[in-house]
Amino acid sequence: MTRGRTHGVAVTRHVEALLTVETPGEGFTDLTREVAAFLAEAGADTGMAHLFCRHTSAALVIQENADPDVRTDLLTALRGLAPEGSGWVHDLEGPDDMPAHVRTMLTDSALAIPVRAGRLRLGTWQAIYLVEHRTRPHQREVVLCYCGSGAR
Amino acid sequence: MTRGRTHGVAVTRHVEALLTVETPGEGFTDLTREVAAFLAEAGADTGMAHLFCRHTSAALVIQENADPDVRTDLLTALRGLAPEGSGWVHDLEGPDDMPAHVRTMLTDSALAIPVRAGRLRLGTWQAIYLVEHRTRPHQREVVLCYCGSGAR
Amino acid sequence: MTRGRTHGVAVTRHVEALLTVETPGEGFTDLTREVAAFLAEAGADTGMAHLFCRHTSAALVIQENADPDVRTDLLTALRGLAPEGSGWVHDLEGPDDMPAHVRTMLTDSALAIPVRAGRLRLGTWQAIYLVEHRTRPHQREVVLCYCGSGAR
Numbered sequence: 001m002t003r004g005r006t007h008g009v010a011v012t013r014h015v016e017a018l019l020t021v022e023t024p025g026e027g028f029t030d031l032t033r034e035v036a037a038f039l040a041e042a043g044a045d046t047g048m049a050h051l052f053c054r055h056t057s058a059a060l061v062i063q064e065n066a067d068p069d070v071r072t073d074l075l076t077a078l079r080g081l082a083p084e085g086s087g088w089v090h091d092l093e094g095p096d097d098m099p100a101h102v103r104t105m106l107t108d109s110a111l112a113i114p115v116r117a118g119r120l121r122l123g124t125w126q127a128i129y130l131v132e133h134r135t136r137p138h139q140r141e142v143v144l145c146y147c148g149s150g151a152r
Numbered sequence: 153m154t155r156g157r158t159h160g161v162a163v164t165r166h167v168e169a170l171l172t173v174e175t176p177g178e179g180f181t182d183l184t185r186e187v188a189a190f191l192a193e194a195g196a197d198t199g200m201a202h203l204f205c206r207h208t209s210a211a212l213v214i215q216e217n218a219d220p221d222v223r224t225d226l227l228t229a230l231r232g233l234a235p236e237g238s239g240w241v242h243d244l245e246g247p248d249d250m251p252a253h254v255r256t257m258l259t260d261s262a263l264a265i266p267v268r269a270g271r272l273r274l275g276t277w278q279a280i281y282l283v284e285h286r287t288r289p290h291q292r293e294v295v296l297c298y299c300g301s302g303a304r
Numbered sequence: 305m306t307r308g309r310t311h312g313v314a315v316t317r318h319v320e321a322l323l324t325v326e327t328p329g330e331g332f333t334d335l336t337r338e339v340a341a342f343l344a345e346a347g348a349d350t351g352m353a354h355l356f357c358r359h360t361s362a363a364l365v366i367q368e369n370a371d372p373d374v375r376t377d378l379l380t381a382l383r384g385l386a387p388e389g390s391g392w393v394h395d396l397e398g399p400d401d402m403p404a405h406v407r408t409m410l411t412d413s414a415l416a417i418p419v420r421a422g423r424l425r426l427g428t429w430q431a432i433y434l435v436e437h438r439t440r441p442h443q444r445e446v447v448l449c450y451c452g453s454g455a456r
Contacts, residue, residue: 041158046318056275069394114356147199170308240377253374297352
């Protein structure tokens with residue numbers, strides 16, 4: 001294990017904006033470019049980007065952006081881990097609602113990603129996705145925040 | 153995808169407090185009101201609230217606060233994903249201990265929620281829960297933090 | 305539920321460093337000591353430590369550090385939840401790659417842990433682990449950040 005040089009800056013600002021996303025129904029929407037645009041507008045330099053999904057049947061994940069088959073298989077996995085028609089007690093909002101709550105519990109409501117020189121420090125193959133866990137399209141809200149140096 | 157107006161403030165303070173929770177045994181305890189009370193006492197304005205659960209057999213989730221059947225089904229799902237009596241090697245602390253560790257891995261040790269004008273930016277149906285994954289009641293500790301403007 | 309005394313400090317610095325970890329193949333690497341060393345070098349006092357894993361087939365978890373059987377069982381659980389040979393569409397990078405993506409989705413890309421008086425506020429039995437989800441050894445990068453008071 002090796003640790004690189006420590007880099008420090010003065011924390012000056014917390015900046016936020018609300019992102020509204022129209023999902024296509026069950027599946028992934030890539031938010032990476034929008035988060036980068038927010039950081040540019042915020043004048044971000046070095047700090048943390050935070051994302052928060054304001055829903056209990058949609059969530060956030062960081063996953064591979066190269067082969068779209070990965071996202072297909074991730075949906076298959078989530079369907080297997082929390083299937084429809086498993087005798088859920090909560091079925092007032094349709095057969096896809098309770099599985100969507102379970103899948104939200106297994107994925108993330110919140111993410112935090114380091115930022116340096118204004119850029120997300122994602123790995124080469126990482127992208128930030130909103131996962132719609134319901135079957136039909138929904139309008140979803142994600143709060144974007146930046147805390148660190150250089151922001152205005 | 154549309155992004156609302158960017159709102160920025162000067163970051164001034166990090167504030168923390170320790171929350172001690174008596175759980176009823178396996179199940180959910182709503183912490184939302186306590187986190188809001190902490191933010192009020194801290195004089196929080198705009199920033200991030202962080203929660204951290206200091207245990208490996210209890211965890212945090214953000215989930216629906218409307219129909220209690222949702223929590224019943226979430227417990228059923230967790231029992232199915234990490235059942236007792238599955239031949240776990242680690243059984244020194246009772247049959248419910250290793251399933252509780254797996255369920256902790258599938259839920260969250262840490263959560264971060266944006267705060268604006270002193271209020272948690274949760275969605276309409278979101279509440280913050282401590283999930284006790286052990287069968288019997290336990291005393292659990294959750295560290296509450298706020299980082300942002302306006303705190304004292 | 306009882307809440308202890310509120311403790312506040314001025315936020316002054318965000319500090320970061322890159323940790324490079326050689327994993328032994330599928331399994332856990334304890335990062336706790338390295339994160340503590342980073343906080344010491346950063347001159348951390350009170351704030352938040354953030355970790356971010358720059359990969360989609362390795363992840364972070366906070367788990368029990370006492371009985372190593374717990375980690376054995378956690379791997380067994382992850383293998384059961386996302387098995388090899390389940391007919392995954394994405395198989396270009398070997399049979400262990402798609403299960404590793406699913407296991408990454410079920411564990412964490414990012415963690416945040418409160419720091420007080422320079423020390424991680426982990427519970428008695430908690431350690432911070434990097435989980436290698438691929439079968440073979442890999443070199444992995446974890447970004448370490450601290451945001452709070454006292455840093456230089």
